[in-house]
Amino acid sequence: MSKVLFSSMAILALVAGLGAGGLVAQFTDIETSSGNVFSAGEGQDLAVNDENPWVSTVFEVKDVWPGDSGRVTLKLTNVSSDPNGAGPLDLQILNLVDYPGITTEPEPKPDLGELSSNLRMLIWFDDNNNGIYEPPGEVKIVEDSLYNIAYKTYDLGILGSLQTRYLGIAWSVARAVGNEIQGDRCVFDIQFHIAHITKP
Ligand SMILES: [Ca+2]
Numbered sequence: 737m738s739k740v741l742f743s744s745m746a747i748l749a750l751v752a753g754l755g756a757g758g759l760v761a762q763f764t765d766i767e768t769s770s771g772n773v774f775s776a777g778e779g780q781d782l783a784v785n786d787e788n789p790w791v792s793t794v795f796e797v798k799d800v801w802p803g804d805s806g807r808v809t810l811k812l813t814n815v816s817s818d819p820n821g822a823g824p825l826d827l828q829i830l831n832l833v834d835y836p837g838i839t840t841e842p843e844p845k846p847d848l849g850e851l852s853s854n855l856r857m858l859i860w861f862d863d864n865n866n867g868i869y870e871p872p873g874e875v876k877i878v879e880d881s882l883y884n885i886a887y888k889t890y891d892l893g894i895l896g897s898l899q900t901r902y903l904g905i906a907w908s909v910a911r912a913v914g915n916e917i918q919g920d921r922c923v924f925d926i927q928f929h930i931a932h933i934t935k936p
C-alpha cells in the first residue's frame with residue numbers, strides 16, 4: 737500500500753518540474769555515437785601440409801621389419817589473417833590401438849599387439865624442412881616409443897598469424913626387436929590444436 741502511494745507522489749513532482757522548465761529558453765546540444773559494433777575476431781585457423789581441413793593420412797606403413805625406419809615432415813600454418821590470430825599450438829597422439837594381427841608360430845604368446853611399444857618416434861622442429869634432425873639448431877620435442885608418447889600434450893609454442901612451422905617425425909624399429917611384433921598393427925591419430933590467447 738505504501739508503495740503505491742509513493743508512485744503517485746513521484747508523478748506529481750515530475751509534472752510540476754516540467755511546468756517550471758517550460759518557462760525558460762533552452763540551448764541544446766546532442767552528441768551521438770552511432771553504429772557501435774562488437775564482432776568476434778576470426779581467431780585461429782590451422783592448415784597442415786596446406787590442407788585445411790587436414791584429411792591426409794601421414795603414415796601408412798606396411799610390412800615393418802626390425803631395423804626399418806622412415807620420416808615425414810609436416811608444415812603447420814596459421815592461415816588466419818586476423819592480427820590477433822596468434823595462438824599456442826600443441827600436438828597429441830590420440831586413439832592409439834594395438835592389434836595383434838596374425839599370431840605366427842614363433843611369436844611369443846599372448847600376442848596383444850606390441851608394435852607401438854617398439855616403434856621409436858622422434859619429433860622435432862625441422863626448421864629447414866629437410867626431414868633431418870640437426871641439433872643443436874633444431875630442437876627436439878620428444879623421443880620415445882609411440883606407446884609412451886600417446887595421450888600426452890606437447891607444447892609447440894605460439895604460432896602467429898600467417899606464420900608457418902615445420903615438424904619432423906622420424907620412426908624406427910630397433911634391429912634387436914624380435915618376433916613379438918610379427919604381423920602386429922597399430923593405428924593412431926595425430927592431432928594439432930591451436931588455441932586462443934587470453935587477453936590480460
Ligand atoms: Ca602378431
Ligand SMILES: [Ca+2]
Binds near residue numbers: 864865868869874
Ligand atoms: Ca632439418
Ligand SMILES: [Ca+2]
Binds near residue numbers: 843848849916920
Ligand atoms: Ca605381437
